Amino acid sequence: MRAVALSLALLLAPASVLACADLPVQARLVEGSHFRLVVLPDPMPIPLNAPFALDIKLCDARMAELPRLSAVDAWMPAHRHGMNYMPKLAKLDWGHYRAEGLLLHMPGEWEFVFDFAGPDKPERLSFRFDAQ
Amino acid sequence: MRLFRLVAGCLLIAAAGFAQAADAPVFDAAQTRRILSHGPWPPEMVADRSNRLSGRPEAIRLGAVLFGDTRLSGNGAISCQSCHQPQHGWSEARARSEGLQRLDRNAPGLLNARLQRWFGWDGANDSLWAASIRPILAHTEMGGSAAATAQLLRNDPPLACLARHVDPAAAAMEDADLLVLAAKAMAAFQETLVSPRTAFDDFRDALAASDRIAMTRYPAAAQRGLALFTGRGQCGTCHSGPNFSNGEFHDTGLPFFIGDAGQPPGTPRRVDPGRHGGIAQVKVNPFNLLGRYNDDPSSPAAIPIRHVVQLHRNWGEFKVPGLRNLIATAPYMHDGSKADLHAVIRHYSDLDEDRLHADGEAILKPLNLGDAEMADLLAFLESLSGPEDSAARYQALRAEAARVCP
Numbered sequence: 001m002r003a004v005a006l007s008l009a010l011l012l013a014p015a016s017v018l019a020c021a022d023l024p025v026q027a028r029l030v031e032g033s034h035f036r037l038v039v040l041p042d043p044m045p046i047p048l049n050a051p052f053a054l055d056i057k058l059c060d061a062r063m064a065e066l067p068r069l070s071a072v073d074a075w076m077p078a079h080r081h082g083m084n085y086m087p088k089l090a091k092l093d094w095g096h097y098r099a100e101g102l103l104l105h106m107p108g109e110w111e112f113v114f115d116f117a118g119p120d121k122p123e124r125l126s127f128r129f130d131a132q
Numbered sequence: 133m134r135l136f137r138l139v140a141g142c143l144l145i146a147a148a149g150f151a152q153a154a155d156a157p158v159f160d161a162a163q164t165r166r167i168l169s170h171g172p173w174p175p176e177m178v179a180d181r182s183n184r185l186s187g188r189p190e191a192i193r194l195g196a197v198l199f200g201d202t203r204l205s206g207n208g209a210i211s212c213q214s215c216h217q218p219q220h221g222w223s224e225a226r227a228r229s230e231g232l233q234r235l236d237r238n239a240p241g242l243l244n245a246r247l248q249r250w251f252g253w254d255g256a257n258d259s260l261w262a263a264s265i266r267p268i269l270a271h272t273e274m275g276g277s278a279a280a281t282a283q284l285l286r287n288d289p290p291l292a293c294l295a296r297h298v299d300p301a302a303a304a305m306e307d308a309d310l311l312v313l314a315a316k317a318m319a320a321f322q323e324t325l326v327s328p329r330t331a332f333d334d335f336r337d338a339l340a341a342s343d344r345i346a347m348t349r350y351p352a353a354a355q356r357g358l359a360l361f362t363g364r365g366q367c368g369t370c371h372s373g374p375n376f377s378n379g380e381f382h383d384t385g386l387p388f389f390i391g392d393a394g395q396p397p398g399t400p401r402r403v404d405p406g407r408h409g410g411i412a413q414v415k416v417n418p419f420n421l422l423g424r425y426n427d428d429p430s431s432p433a434a435i436p437i438r439h440v441v442q443l444h445r446n447w448g449e450f451k452v453p454g455l456r457n458l459i460a461t462a463p464y465m466h467d468g469s470k471a472d473l474h475a476v477i478r479h480y481s482d483l484d485e486d487r488l489h490a491d492g493e494a495i496l497k498p499l500n501l502g503d504a505e506m507a508d509l510l511a512f513l514e515s516l517s518g519p520e521d522s523a524a525r526y527q528a529l530r531a532e533a534a535r536v537c538p
Binding site for chain 1: 368369378381440441443491493494
């Protein structure tokens, strides 16, 4: 029964939620404990010292349990500071978000952070990126 | 015999080159990538979409005339050129500028200003044209007004003629619109102030082309300084890109307090808030890129002001200056407190970590440079300058304006 419900949920899910295959080279697939996340920068690749946006899509999440993305940020662990800009997050569709106004102002390693408010407990997904 | 001399000469030159290369550093892949990121130079000229006059010859001409016109000031004695002097890299030799009052900061040089995102040491403006309005209206600087600027552009025959060439409807504009037109023309002129190619650029291009012979023409001391800059010094982390600036703001351990010599004992010390104050100002500035004077609100240039946020660590942060043709712009730092480049290098060598923000840049540490390393870093910084002719082009533009609209 549970498998049928999941299949139905996936069938009903919009294309954006399922579009986690055949990704462009610059896309990042981020693994969480319950779902995966695909992050596509705009423009591609992520520019250094210029504004960009992130298109963020959830994969594998069941509709009934779809977690909600509550914040996107980036910081430099070795430098112990973040960006000088606050990204604006917009929900475009089920499991599909866009974060505007990011800017990596220094070369080096940045960590992108995605905070989710799930049905049970919050979850944080992240990936590191060498900005050059 | 002539052939022998020629061959011997070539061998001597080659030997000198190899001798120089022998004490030059070897750059690893990461350093090579960083060195290449400082070019190519000059960058392509891209029009400022927020300024409909950007790149237009008739506006550049009007802007050059207005830049040197003291009638824009309240007392009729101060022009933009009073502090931004061509012979000093469009900066000035005194530590802190003198407008109608003594100011708290050094006049920033204007070469390559068009490549910036924020303008002024605190980034209180987000366009070159808005930054050109600020000193005209500031009561401590030029003490002018929109009404006086508009009246000048309407009633002074040569200026009215030049403004008409820029916009046939100029005379009928509201005062504020004419002030903006004047500022956009001055910005169009300042966009033309670009520093020349330098010995560093020749080296960078030779490195990109793997031309080892051309690379040896760059002095070994400058190469060693470049290795420090891109390596242990980590200078290129903030002084990044072709203009050697990331266009953002950092606290580099300079004193918070403004040096007001000669004040009576007990006078409260003043603090320059730097970027913290700049963000507050740019957010409420009616001439910012979110306002009605932006000629293209869809331009990417308007993205940063939508998202910039005021943080505690912005207190005492100042903009990272570009390093091209910096020889001409002494003294240095936002308050002009460093008389020469050697003093700047020594500041970073002996950095006072106790003065830095706890939540500031974690990689900023004293470099503890030896004398030879300081000399190398100085040789590299000096190699970022070259002879430039913007002062002559400025005078030519003004002479051309006098011919077009006598």
